[in-house]
Amino acid sequence: xxxxxxxxxxxxxxxxxxxxxxxxxxxxxxxxxxxxxxxxxxxxxxxxxxxxxxxxxxxxxxxxxxxxxxxxxxxxxxxxxxxxxxxxxxxxxxxxxxxxxxxxxxxxxxxxxxxxxxxxxxxxxxxxxxxxxxxxxxxxxxxxxxxxxxxxxxxxxxxxxxxxxxxxxxxxxxxxxxxxxxxxxxxxxxxxxxxxxxxxxxxxxxxxxxxxxxxxxxxxxxxxxxxxxxxxxxxxxxxxxxxxxxxxxxxxxxxxxxxxxxxxxxxxxxxxxxxxxxxxxxxxxxxxxxxx
Amino acid sequence: xxxxxxxxxxxxxxxxxxxxxxxxxxxxxxxxxxxxxxxxxxxxxxxxxxxxxxxxxxxxxxxxxxxxxxxxxxxxxxxxxxxxxxxxxxxxxxxxxxxxxxxxxxxxxxxxxxxxxxxxxxxxxxxxxxxxxxxxxxxxxxxxxxxxxxxxxxxxxxxxxxxxxxxxxxxxxxxxxxxxxxxxxxxxxxxxxxxxxxxxxxxxxxxxxxxxxxxxxxxxxxxxxxxxxxxxxxxxxxxxxxxxxxxxxxxxxxxxxxxxxxxxxxxxxxxxxxxxxxxxxxxxxxxxxxxxxxxxxxxxxxxxxxxxxxxxxxxxxxxxxxxxxxxxxxxxxxxxxxxxxxxxxxxxxxxxxxxxxxxxxxxxxxxxxxxxxxxxxxxxxxxxxxxxxxxxxxxxxxxxxxxxxxxxxxxxxxxxxxxxxxxx
Numbered sequence: 001x002x003x004x005x006x007x008x009x010x011x012x013x014x015x016x017x018x019x020x021x022x023x024x025x026x027x028x029x030x031x032x033x034x035x036x037x038x039x040x041x042x043x044x045x046x047x048x049x050x051x052x053x054x055x056x057x058x059x060x061x062x063x064x065x066x067x068x069x070x071x072x073x074x075x076x077x078x079x080x081x082x083x084x085x086x087x088x089x090x091x092x093x094x095x096x097x098x099x100x101x102x103x104x105x106x107x108x109x110x111x112x113x114x115x116x117x118x119x120x121x122x123x124x125x126x127x128x129x130x131x132x133x134x135x136x137x138x139x140x141x142x143x144x145x146x147x148x149x150x151x152x153x154x155x156x157x158x159x160x161x162x163x164x165x166x167x168x169x170x171x172x173x174x175x176x177x178x179x180x181x182x183x184x185x186x187x188x189x190x191x192x193x194x195x196x197x198x199x200x201x202x203x204x205x206x207x208x209x210x211x212x213x214x215x216x217x218x219x220x221x222x223x224x225x226x227x228x229x230x231x232x233x234x235x236x237x238x239x240x241x242x243x244x245x246x247x248x249x250x251x252x253x254x255x256x257x258x259x260x261x262x263x264x265x266x267x268x269x270x271x272x273x274x275x276x277x278x279x280x281x282x283x284x285x286x287x288x289x290x291x292x
Numbered sequence: 293x294x295x296x297x298x299x300x301x302x303x304x305x306x307x308x309x310x311x312x313x314x315x316x317x318x319x320x321x322x323x324x325x326x327x328x329x330x331x332x333x334x335x336x337x338x339x340x341x342x343x344x345x346x347x348x349x350x351x352x353x354x355x356x357x358x359x360x361x362x363x364x365x366x367x368x369x370x371x372x373x374x375x376x377x378x379x380x381x382x383x384x385x386x387x388x389x390x391x392x393x394x395x396x397x398x399x400x401x402x403x404x405x406x407x408x409x410x411x412x413x414x415x416x417x418x419x420x421x422x423x424x425x426x427x428x429x430x431x432x433x434x435x436x437x438x439x440x441x442x443x444x445x446x447x448x449x450x451x452x453x454x455x456x457x458x459x460x461x462x463x464x465x466x467x468x469x470x471x472x473x474x475x476x477x478x479x480x481x482x483x484x485x486x487x488x489x490x491x492x493x494x495x496x497x498x499x500x501x502x503x504x505x506x507x508x509x510x511x512x513x514x515x516x517x518x519x520x521x522x523x524x525x526x527x528x529x530x531x532x533x534x535x536x537x538x539x540x541x542x543x544x545x546x547x548x549x550x551x552x553x554x555x556x557x558x559x560x561x562x563x564x565x566x567x568x569x570x571x572x573x574x575x576x577x578x579x580x581x582x583x584x585x586x587x588x589x590x591x592x593x594x595x596x597x598x599x600x601x602x603x604x605x606x607x608x609x610x611x612x613x614x615x616x617x618x619x620x621x622x623x624x625x626x627x628x629x630x631x632x633x634x635x636x637x638x639x640x641x642x643x644x645x646x647x648x649x650x651x652x653x654x655x656x657x658x659x660x661x662x663x664x665x666x667x668x669x670x671x672x673x674x675x676x677x678x679x680x681x682x683x684x685x686x687x688x689x690x691x692x693x694x695x696x697x698x699x700x701x702x703x704x705x706x707x708x709x710x711x712x713x714x715x716x
Contacts, residue, residue, distance in 0.1 A: 038692060039352070039373065039652060040652075040693075040696060042352075042377060043377040043378055129523075130523065150523060151518070151523045153670075237469065239468075239469060239520060239666070240670075241666055241672070256349055257348070259352050259356075
């Protein structure tokens with residue numbers, strides 16, 4: 001047996017599973033997105049029409065799709081840097097030699113990641129309540145008038161971003177922590193002897209060595225945040241005034257609420273293209289900077 | 293599924309009827325089942341409770357996955373959809389063989405919701421229609437002697453209450469995350485909601501535009517807050533505190549208000565028929581109806597369950613447990629209902645209730661009414677723009693239906709009659 005054949009034999013089981021449970025459904029969804037599969041087609045297959053790219057064209061002409069895209073981009077552009085910043089900050093604090101009760105805080109910061117979205121969302125909905133919520137109560141001490149966090153279209157998305165960042169930062173924090181712990185201590189020692197301040201140590205030692213980790217975390221977070229769904233579904237149901245409808249939420253409504261599977265598949269593929277472009281862009285920038 | 297059912301339970305040789313019911317009703321109906329099983333020793337009923345917000349999706353998913361139960365209580369407005377999917381069994385033959393179940397005893401609007409293209413597919417279980425719950429004491433304080441009966445009277449009343457309660461409180465609550473408040477005003481119009489056999493939206497009709505104008509006016513004058521139900525942590529408490537005086541909602545709230553308002557406030561609230569454009573108006577006949585699924589292998593046993601739950605005495609017991617209103621006039625003669633002062637307005641309203649347009653797309657169109665209504669209330673669009681936008685969205689949703697009607701792939705028996713012409 002040639003070595004290459006042996007390789008294929010070993011890889012075959014895994015490739016078959018991937019092909020069957022990943023490749024095939026993706027192809028089926030692509031085919032579906034070229035038809036107008038809906039409840040009529042569910043009733044009788046004769047009612048299925050091949051519509052070529054009509055689903056895509058209609059979507060691109062649908063203001064709600066652009067709105068959902070805008071909302072998702074808002075969430076990604078504000079949420080991803082914020083999430084990474086908070087994670088890195090928390091990791092630095094936990095890594096610092098000055099910190100106390102580190103195992104406790106590590107657990108506490110990671111706890112939101114493992115709790116279910118639905119349970120914590122209910123609590124956050126109370127925190128954000130206009131008249132009885134803790135957030136407005138705290139603001140009232142600072143003399144700030146109550147804000148209708150979830151009912152005002154301007155505040156709903158920031159509220160959701162805040163919730164999502166709180167929910168997810170622990171995960172990235174653990175990865176950053178591992179990265180920080182891998183940095184050799186003697187580098188810092190050398191820097192200190194040369195008289196580098198803490199800020200300079202961070203800029204010229206921590207950040208560059210953390211580069212690959214930062215890239216990976218960015219890509220993971222970016223991909224995750226593009227798939228915003230659970231938070232608006234549980235907290236605002238897309239409202240008010242559809243200000244928290246995300247692309248995935250739109251897909252869910254089209255596909256599983258109304259059973260327009262053709263349309264929903266088209267949404268899914270547009271999101272796929274968008275995510276591919278965004279992550280490739282990130283990789284390209286990283287490669288140019290030599291981080292990879 | 294049958295295999296699963298027999299595995300998870302002790303198999304005692306009885307016929308198993310799987311029954312899905314939505315919401316609180318699904319929880320409470322289990323109390324009525326022992327009596328049925330006593331009368332029918334050969335049948336065992338397994339009740340599964342569906343959350344209302346997820347029921348529609350779950351039913352469609354079950355249909356796609358061939359996992360529907362034997363019998364289910366589904367929303368009235370979904371009957372046409374499942375009839376079109378050919379998931380339902382016509383009930384006419386069974387009805388003629390069941391003398392206890394007479395259509396003429398039912399409120400016409402409620403019964404009509406289950407009739408698609410002349411064929412009966414569903415038997416109403418409980419009906420609901422929306423009308424205002426109101427604070428008698430606050431109305432009196434504002435100098436309003438009797439509950440308003442027309443839009444004009446309602447406007448006067450709301451303005452008076454708003455003057456009385458000040459800027460931080462309101463006259464009415466019309467939740468923005470529900471289509472019903474606006475829809476109920478729209479269905480009062482003499483113009484049907486859809487035109488040409490349900491091919492196009494008819495929201496640009498003068499009647500619907502008047503409803504949109506009235507709706508907008510309520511928010512423009514700050515008679516109602518720009519809020520959804522979810523933002524108001526406890527609707528009943530807020531009602532008790534006088535945050536709003538009119539709350540357009542369904543009959544289940546009779547029981548809630550009885551339970552949740554303190555004793556000294558019990559005398560302060562009442563129900564009233566929904567004001568119409570000129571005198572008392574129509575409203576949407578909602579509620580849930582029993583259907584038999586075609587995939588069921590135990591249709592006879594399932595029909596027995598439907599007949600049992602439709603008996604007037606059982607419906608009265610069910611009303612006692614849930615506060616839901618029976619669709620049969622016979623049940624309304626019992627003291628429990630006839631003497632209930634809160635139910636009286638509903639009894640009156642039910643005679644004027646109309647079915648929503650019977651097209652499978654209706655749920656979607658109702659969602660668009662909710663969304664556009666929210667934009668209108670927020671002042672993002674004008675009345676004319678809202679009407680145009682609604683027609684545009686409805687027409688897009690109905691595109692496939694038009695194609696099917698043109699190509700006659702929609703069979704006549706499946707073609708639901710659209711619009712609310714026949715309802716009133």
